[in-house]
Amino acid sequence: MEKKIMMDLMVNSNVMIPSLLLENYYMLGLNEEECMLLIHVHSFISKGNYFPTPDDLAERMSCTPAQCADHLRRLVQNGFLNIEQRTDNQIYSEAYTLEPLWEKLIVHHYQKTTDQQHAEQEV
Amino acid sequence: MEKKIMMDLMVNSNVMIPSLLLENYYMLGLNEEECMLLIHVHSFISKGNYFPTPDDLAERMSCTPAQCADHLRRLVQNGFLNIEQRTDNQIYSEAYTLEPLWEKLIVHHYQKTTDQQHAEQEV
Amino acid sequence: MEKKIMMDLMVNSNVMIPSLLLENYYMLGLNEEECMLLIHVHSFISKGNYFPTPDDLAERMSCTPAQCADHLRRLVQNGFLNIEQRTDNQIYSEAYTLEPLWEKLIVHHYQKTTDQQHAEQEV
Amino acid sequence: MEKKIMMDLMVNSNVMIPSLLLENYYMLGLNEEECMLLIHVHSFISKGNYFPTPDDLAERMSCTPAQCADHLRRLVQNGFLNIEQRTDNQIYSEAYTLEPLWEKLIVHHYQKTTDQQHAEQEV
Numbered sequence: 117m118e119k120k121i122m123m124d125l126m127v128n129s130n131v132m133i134p135s136l137l138l139e140n141y142y143m144l145g146l147n148e149e150e151c152m153l154l155i156h157v158h159s160f161i162s163k164g165n166y167f168p169t170p171d172d173l174a175e176r177m178s179c180t181p182a183q184c185a186d187h188l189r190r191l192v193q194n195g196f197l198n199i200e201q202r203t204d205n206q207i208y209s210e211a212y213t214l215e216p217l218w219e220k221l222i223v224h225h226y227q228k229t230t231d232q233q234h235a236e237q238e239v
Numbered sequence: 240m241e242k243k244i245m246m247d248l249m250v251n252s253n254v255m256i257p258s259l260l261l262e263n264y265y266m267l268g269l270n271e272e273e274c275m276l277l278i279h280v281h282s283f284i285s286k287g288n289y290f291p292t293p294d295d296l297a298e299r300m301s302c303t304p305a306q307c308a309d310h311l312r313r314l315v316q317n318g319f320l321n322i323e324q325r326t327d328n329q330i331y332s333e334a335y336t337l338e339p340l341w342e343k344l345i346v347h348h349y350q351k352t353t354d355q356q357h358a359e360q361e362v
Numbered sequence: 363m364e365k366k367i368m369m370d371l372m373v374n375s376n377v378m379i380p381s382l383l384l385e386n387y388y389m390l391g392l393n394e395e396e397c398m399l400l401i402h403v404h405s406f407i408s409k410g411n412y413f414p415t416p417d418d419l420a421e422r423m424s425c426t427p428a429q430c431a432d433h434l435r436r437l438v439q440n441g442f443l444n445i446e447q448r449t450d451n452q453i454y455s456e457a458y459t460l461e462p463l464w465e466k467l468i469v470h471h472y473q474k475t476t477d478q479q480h481a482e483q484e485v
Numbered sequence: 486m487e488k489k490i491m492m493d494l495m496v497n498s499n500v501m502i503p504s505l506l507l508e509n510y511y512m513l514g515l516n517e518e519e520c521m522l523l524i525h526v527h528s529f530i531s532k533g534n535y536f537p538t539p540d541d542l543a544e545r546m547s548c549t550p551a552q553c554a555d556h557l558r559r560l561v562q563n564g565f566l567n568i569e570q571r572t573d574n575q576i577y578s579e580a581y582t583l584e585p586l587w588e589k590l591i592v593h594h595y596q597k598t599t600d601q602q603h604a605e606q607e608v
Contacts, residue, residue: 118487121491122490122491122494125491125494125495125498126494127498129494129495129496129498129499130498130499132501
């Protein structure tokens with residue numbers, strides 16, 4: 117039994133989160149609750165669940181399913197999250213994609229790095 | 240230049256966060272702001288900064304340095320975070336350790352897994 | 363375009379490998395070629411391909427597809443790798459599982475840690 | 486005791502390896518033994534040991550310390566690995582850096598992606 121727990125901890129115990137998200141979510145206008153929701157969505161996706169429900173998310177969070185649904189709607193409206201329609205083997209499904217979030221982070225990071233470089237050249 | 244950015248993204252772009260933290264922080268009595276603060280501390284430690292200041296943390300968060308300091312104090316009081324005194328080569332330093340948080344998570348996970356196992360055996 | 367490359371590097375650029383595998387594969391009787399093959403299988407699985415072919419593997423390795431198939435057969439025989447039959451929605455498929463490898467690593471690690479502990483107590 | 490092992494597995498059980506290394510080392514002219522040596526160096530660095538000795542490396546590998554030293558020399562000569570001289574607080578030290586390897590991987594990846602893009606545009 118203990119062996120099973122240990123094997124599971126060895127292989128599945130971590131989720132990789134982009135450092136740029138942790139360092140810049142506030143710059144992008146997100147607060148901790150919103151960022152955490154996005155991290156949960158990312159974590160579900162990386163474990164193979166592409167469309168966690170508000171219930172799935174609320175189970176891990178300090179907010180209710182209704183509040184989670186509100187947050188998700190707002191994050192889609194504000195361009196941090198997208199919903200994609202997929203059809204595999206005639207089975208229709210929906211999936212969240214965090215592409216818009218990743219794009220904002222890269223654009224912001226690229227701008228910052230380039231600005232620093234220019235500032236250094238002027239000195 | 241772009242090459243430098245890409246190399247950096249390839250090697251340093253992710254931080255590993257324990258899945259058990261994401262799945263259980265709310266169960267342990269933490270809200271998103273507190274959990275995020277602990278993730279930031281973990282992220283600083285994993286990049287070699289063992290004692291981020293409230294200013295370091297507030298720069299990435301929606302709260303002020305004073306609020307961060309308050310959070311940190313409370314997290315230490317409630318047994319999620321410890322401060323260790325270290326002496327290396329006669330240089331004194333302080334370091335945060337998340338050992339108490341990891342311990343709570345493992346105890347909670349172990350208890351849950353064992354309970355499930357018993358429930359299954361009774362069926 | 364560059365943006366796409368950078369986004370991809372930020373999110374998908376790393377694979378997590380158990381440290382215990384890197385530290386102990388030689389102890390378990392594996393050489394670098396065999397360990398690397400297992401790492402490739404693990405990497406394919408973690409990106410959603412549960413049954414990479416010898417061709418898939420040979421494309422990344424210094425050995426031919428036939429040699430990869432030989433290695434795979436031997437790794438299954440020696441209890442490092444299993445093949446599981448799965449049936450999802452009436453679709454039959456096969457999948458590699460590294461459970462036997464993870465189990466060997468945990469058993470070895472547990473034994474070593476316990477031995478050290480006993481040695482320390484006797485001093 | 487078990488708790489300690491589990492906590493350690495939860496937090497320290499994985500090393501992140503760039504996917505591009507796993508997918509392209511053979512393209513760059515490396516075999517499994519050389520790639521594995523570079524992964525070991527990367528793993529030591531990511532745990533804070535910047536200059537593992539041939540003995541440290543040979544302990545985990547199927548080759549002797551002398552063979553490891555040979556490999557290391559060749560990897561430096563062929564531009565996969567560098568040795569940096571550092572001076573911190575008047576203490577001189579040497580450190581391996583894998584920058585040349587990361588650069589080769591990014592250049593190769595960038596070239597491949599750009600070529601594919603051109604090929605698609607011509608169709």
